[in-house]
Amino acid sequence: MSLGNHTFAPLIARLTLEQKVHLLTGDTAFTLPGNDTIGLAPLAFSDGPTGVRGLKFMGGDAVALFPNATLISGSWDDSVAEEVGRMLSEEAHRQGIHVVLGPTINLHRSPLGGRLFEAYSEDPYLTGRTAAAYVRGMQGNGTGACLKHLVANESETLRNFMDSRVTETALREVYLLPFEMAVQDAGAWSMMAAYNDVNGVAATEQDHIQNQIVKGEWCWDGLIMSDWFATKRTVESANGGLDLVMPGPAGPWGERLVAAVRRGDVAEATVDDHLARLLLLAERTGGLDRDGSGPRPFAPGMPAPDSELRKEQLRRIAARGMVVVKNDGDLLPLAGGLDGAGAVALIGRHAVATQDMGGGSAQVNPPYQSTVAEGLTARFGERVTVVDGVHVRRRPVPASPAFVTDPVTGEPGMRVTYLNAAGTEIASRHEGGTAITVGWDDDFSESPAAVVFTATLANDAGRVRLGGMGAGNWKIAADGGTELAAELGFSGFDPGEAVLRPPAFSEAVTLPAGAAVTARLDLIPVDWRAVLDAHPVVNVSDESHLLSMAGFGAVAFVAEPAGRTDDQAIDDAVAAAREAGTAVVVVGLTEEDETEASDKATLALPGLQDELVRRVAAAAERTVVVVNAATPVLMPWLDDVDAVLIAGLPGQEGGHAIAAALTGEAEPAGRLVTSYPAADGAAPAWNVTPAEDLGLDYNDGTAIGYRGWHAGAAPAPLFWFGHGLGYGAWEYGTARLAAPAAEGTAPVLDVELTNTSQRPSRETVQVYFAPDDDAQPVRLAGYAGVDVAPGETAIVRVACDPRLFRRWDEAANGWAPLTGGELVVARGLGDVKARVSLR
Incomplete structure (x- = not known):
């Protein structure tokens, strides 16, 4: 479907070719350029699967952190998804955002997929129906939704280079169905083309999918934008149905696309069609002023992210999507409810540091995050004994703002100073978080060459882990004579690693109480062209947007108490469980496991969490396990415990939502959106690693997930898709x-x-x-x-x-x-x- 003769033709005719093309690449990381000649305002986009983050990839203003996608789809309720869409639109209005980059409607093909927590289900119909309701809620409130990622983007390993090989039948019946439903049933205004290739053709260049099917057969009038840095070639993407390249201002279009039109490789009518779709998106979201009255204003008076209204909504939605998968003897809800007697031992690292969101572009900066310890203690008071659990991470994490203080302002967080190549200060500012991006969404007049973090720790005298995340040369100095140094480089050849999975180090050191720390990172630019050229299979065009990522990266200061040993943690947990009688053990994954740009290698819980559950279950009279993870995990202890609640990644009200579900204050009436395998490898589709030629065969065809299990393609699952007991x-x-x-x-x-x-x-x-x-x-x-x-x-x-x-x-x-x-x-x-x- 071409919009070449659309009502926007008179506006487009006012522009030169150069002006048209300029509008088809982002102006910054998350904004588009405007044009006063045609009344086009700059448009603002924001990541949005679990909250409207705004224009900063890290840090930025506090925004509401929503329950993750599997908790929304887990309600199996269109009204919940539609409410979430409206709430996200309100968050967008509050921040001046025109388009929210969501929902993610790729499928849970292999349970190893790292980004499954952002997506709804292994089933295309449940996914499509949930997405359509979400889009209706969002767009009905004037904010554009963006369906992503088109298409066959079910894993993260080598995602910029791998080739998803899928039959036309599976493509049509399974992987395109959610997109088709969200277009036909909700009229989605935009889509995002994926990083991967599909059957040998880059997703951003897919004439068959983008032009013939989506715009042609479906008669869709919306806009297709690239995923960030996903565009690989100029002519092929422009002719293949891509309408907008993100981010900007650099990219493979610009002067290259103008030259391609002059040569006759791309018709100017094709550029006009891309621009017409962009103008239609702008008009739908209030960013196009045709009559001189000004762009449509954003709705005022939206609820604050920490308002009582938001708290109620986020708590209710999270609890609604949680799933009771085992409940022997009706142990849940916990005996006595809010008024009963009896003690509870609440155990586990995820009880005291509840994982409320996943990693990558779905992360936001919330006003707070609640823990299960806070939620259950608020309901049971002194009857709850809280015991930290075993270690659950393999990598260091940025320091908690509660553990560090800016020595200049005295506020929680850090002082961050940016230096140029001559060592001259560019800027010095307070950061409420301890992780930042460098070289991408900066507002500096020159590129930083070094970053210096300074902070005062909220530590008692004793062992503390110090370190850093980010490529370059690190030097750390702390009170007591501590000095650390490390040179960190990248392990792979994906430029996205610099932002989404930067190298990291940490060491345990002994510090005095309230130690002052200074950490300096001298950045080392990476020649990604040379790195990619050295790979034996990867072939990257000089037009590839990936090459513009040089100098980008995420960096963070690492500081945390060293903590007890795992053996000590298990012994303390066993003692508390034996004394209380009822034990609630909270286990789960972290953003290391459920994240963009990385897949899992196993479904086993990290660390000694399985051993913790076994030992506690042997000591307690009654044991409840809460799984704080959005995707399947193995449960070798299932027969030893009385009840299991799947809590997902429940957002900023997560701790209170889990407590409400455990006590019966809210019914966890959710149903599983993905089947749980009984063992590693026991699934119809498992492998997420492309072959040497970068191909990944979708050899399960249309028998994805429970369909394949039902056909006998794998041993029976531990829990079937759709399972859930409620109360x-x-x-x-x-x-x-x-x-x-x-x-x-x-x-x-x-x-x-x-x-x-x-x-x-x-x-x-x-x-x-x-x-x-x-x-x-x-x-x-x-x-x-x-x-x-x-x-x-x-x-x-x-x-x-x-x-x-x-x-x-x-x-x-x-x-x-x-x-x-x-x-x-x-x-x-x-x-x-x-x-x-x-x-």
């Missing part, structure tokens, strides 16, 4: 077709459901379609949630989606209907409740 008990009655499905429509099913428990509860009725054709996998085709009072019966109507009753016919290059088969009513395919024939 109710349910009896399924008759399931019948509401009416015969007319041609071109999908079935509608009425399911009788009775709440047999003593408390009000919510159930999610899931309907799967099992085609007659053995080559066609079972697939989720519809679902509906219902709240039912104790002892009451409800008739739940589930309308199936017709897009799940078709198959892609590669020979005919078109869709063909799937008829016959049966509908399966289930609480996950491991717990089938009814079957209804469609034959």
Whole structure:
């Protein structure tokens, strides 16, 4: 679909070719240039999967930290996703942001994928339906949504260079379906092209996907932007359907694209179409002034990120998406609720340092982050004994602002001084956080050559770990005569490593109480052209946007108490569990494991967390395990414990949300959005590492996740997709077709459901379609949630989606209907409740 003859043609005609092309590359890291001649205001974009961070990649103003994507989709409730979209739009209005870069709607193909926490599910229908609701909420409030990442971007290893090899059938039926649903059902205004290649063609150059399918077959009028630094070639991307290159101001378009048009390699009408789509996005988001009245203002009076309204919303949404996967003897909610007697031993590093968000571009600077210790103590008071757990990290982390003080202002955080190559001060400022980016979103007139951190530690005399993150030469000096030095370089050949996974070091040293520390990093520029040329397989064009990343990087000061040994931590935990009787052990992953730019190698919990759970379970009368992770983990201790709650990455109210779920203040009525393998490798798709030729074969085809498990492609999972107990008990009655499905429509099913428990509860009725054709996998085709009072019966109507009753016919290059088969009513395919024939 071309917008060349769109109503914007008169505006476009006022511009020279150079002016047109200038508007098609970002002006800064997260903004676009404006143009007064046509009434175009500069547009502002922000990362947004778990909060609208603003225009700074690190630091910046405090913003609300939302529950992660799997907690939103885990509610299996369109109203929750739509509310999240509205809230994010309010956060965008408060900060002057036109477009939020989300939702992430890639699929959980392999449980090793590092970025799965940003995405909704292994199932394309649940993903697409959740995304459509999120987009309706956001765009209905005047903020543009951006569907990402188009397409087949399910892993992070070598993501800038790898080639996702996927059949046309799987592409159409599985990986494009969420994008199609968000376009057709919610009218998404923009998309983001991925880093990877797809079947040998860069995602940013995909004429087949971007032009033929998305803009052509779907008749979509929105804009496709590149992921940041993802554009690889000039002519091919401009002709392949990419509309906007991000970030700026450098990039592969600019003068190169002007020259390509002059040569006739790119038609000027193609540039006009790209610009028309950009102007339509600007108009939709209030950034285009046609009549001289000025751009549409952002809505005033939005809730503050730490307001009581935000706290209530974020706590409720997080608890709603949590999943009870085991609850023997109805141990949960915790006996006695808010008023009961009895002691609780709360154990684990994640109890005292709850992981509320993942890593990479999804990170934000929240006003606070709550812990499970805070949440449970607020409800049980002195009946809670809190015991720190074993170590859970392999890499150093930036110092907590609570552990360091700016010696100039006395505020929590650090003093950061930037020096040029001559050693002259460029700027000195307070930073509330202890991690910054250098060379990218700076506002300096010259590039820093060195960064100096100064701080006073909030430490008692004793052992402290000091260090740094970031490439270059480090020198650290502290009171007591401590001096450390390290030269850190990059381990790989991905320029993104400099920002998303910088090298790090730390050492344990003995310091006096309240020690003053100075850490200096002399930056070492990296010639990424030479690094990439040295790789035996990677072939990077001189036009590649990656090459403009020279000098970029994230740097941080590391300082934390050295802490106890793991053996001491386990002994203390066992003693507390034995004395209390009831133990709540909080285990999980960190942003090392759930992050952009890196995949996992195992689903095992890091460190000695499994041993901690085993030892505590052997000592306590009753043991609850809270899994503070968004993606599957192994549970070798499952038979030893009484209850397990999957808490995800629950956002700034996470500690209070987990406590509310544990005590029954809120029902964790979520259902799993991804199947949990029983062991490493026991999944239909596992490998995330490309072959030597950088290819990664999607050899599971359309049998992704539970579809493959159901077909016998892997041993039965530990927990099926869709599993979840909540706090109710349910009896399924008759399931019948509401009416015969007319041609071109999908079935509608009425399911009788009775709440047999003593408390009000919510159930999610899931309907799967099992085609007659053995080559066609079972697939989720519809679902509906219902709240039912104790002892009451409800008739739940589930309308199936017709897009799940078709198959892609590669020979005919078109869709063909799937008829016959049966509908399966289930609480996950491991717990089938009814079957209804469609034959």
